[in-house]
C-alpha cells in the first residue's frame with residue numbers, strides 16, 4: 015500500500031464541510047470523494063481528516079490505543095465545554111458510566127417502555143394525520159424524541175421540551191460557529207442537568223427506575239462517581255438522546271414518499287418494518303462530525319496522520335462504502351450483510367441508546383403506515399455539518415379510509 019507523506023496531503027482541501035445541500039447531495043459528494051480518498055482532508059474548522067471509508071472508520075473507532083475521544087469528540091471543537099462521560103472518557107474510566115447506562119437499555123427495560131413509546135407516537139401523529147398538510151420534521155421528528163426522553167429519564171414533558179428547544183438551538187449555533195451562543199446554551203444545559211440531579215437528591219426515585227439516581231449511587235474504586243462527572247454524564251445524555259432521532263425520522267418519510275411501492279409493501283407487511291428500519295439506518299446515518307484524535311503519528315488507509323490530528327467519523331458516508339455494501343445507494347430489504355452497518359458505532363463508544371432509537375423508528379412507521387398514505391409536497395430542508403438529515407419535511411398525509 016502506498017503511504018502518502020504528510021506534506022503531500024496535509025494542505026489538501028478535498029471538500030467544504032458547510033456547503034448548502036439538498037437531500038441527495040452529501041451522499042453523492044462523499045461517494046466521489048471516497049473513490050479517490052477514503053481518508054479525505056478538509057481545511058475547514060482548522061483542518062481535519064474525514065474517514066469516509068468503512069474499513070478506515072472502523073479501524074479508528076476500534077483502536078483505543080491509537081485514537082482517543084478525550085481531546086475532541088466532535089468537529090468543530092468548542093474548547094470551553096467540560097468533560098462529559100461516557101463519550102469523553104477512554105477505558106477504564108469510561109467503563110463505570112457505561113455499566114450504569116447499559117442497564118437502562120436491556121430488553122426487559124425496553125419491553126416495559128414500548129407501550130409508553132407507542133402512546134407518545136400516537137398522541138403526536140394522530141392530529142397531524144387529521145390535519146393533512148404538515149412539516150413532519152418540525153411537528154413530529156423534532157418533538158417525539160423529547161416526549162420519549164421525558165418518559166425514559168423521568169422528566170416532566172415541559173423539562174424535556176425545554177431541553178429539546180435549548181439543545182436544538184445549541185446544535186444550530188454549532189452549525190454556524192456562533193461561539194458565544196454555544197457557550198451560553200451549554201451553560202444552560204448544565205444548569206438543567208444540575209436541577210435534575212438536585213431533584214433526585216431529594217429522594218424521588220430508586221436506582222432501579224432512574225438513570226440519574228443510579229449514577230448517583232454507582233461506585234468506582236470503592237467511592238461514589240465524582241459529582242462533576244455525574245453532572246457531565248447527565249448533561250451528555252439529555253442532548254445525545256434527542257439530536258440524532260430528530261434529524262433521522264424525517265429521512266424515513268422522505269424515502270417512503272419517493273418510493274410509494276415500498277410504502278405500500280410495508281403497509282401490507284408490517285413484519286418487514288424492523289428490516290426496513292435497519293436499511294434506513296444504513297442509508298441515512300445522521301452523524302458526520304463525531305471525532306477522535308490521534309494519540310501518536312500513525313497511518314490509516316495509506317494516509318499518514320500526525321499526533322493530535324482531529325479525525326471526523328463520517329458515519330453518513332462509511333455506511334455506503336461499495337467495498338462493503340453492494341449497490342450501496344439502493345434500498346434493499348433484508349440486505350444479506352445489513353448487520354455490518356455501523357450506524358450506532360462499534361466498540362467502546364458504540365451507542366447504548368440503539369434499542370430505544372430502533373423502537374421509536376419502528377413504532378413511528380407502524381403507526382404512520384397503518385393510519386395514512388403520505389407524499390412530499392416540497393423539497394426537504396437539511397441540517398448542516400456536524401449532523402446530516404432533514405430539518406424540514408413538507409408532507410401531505412391522507413388518512414386511511416378518507
Ligand code: HEM
Nearest residue numbers: 100101254255258259262304357358359362363365367371
Ligand atoms: C438515530 C439515532 C441514533 C444514532 C444513529 C446514534 C448513533 C451513535 C453513534 C454513532 C455513537 C458513537 C459515537 C462515536 O463513536 O464517537 C453514539 C454514541 C452514543 N449515543 Fe447514540 N445514536 C442514536 C440515538 C441515541 C439515543 C436515543 C440515545 C440515548 C437515549 C443515545 C445515546 C448515546 C450515548 C450516551 C453515546 C456515547 C456512548 C459512549 O461514549 O460510550 N443515542 N450514538
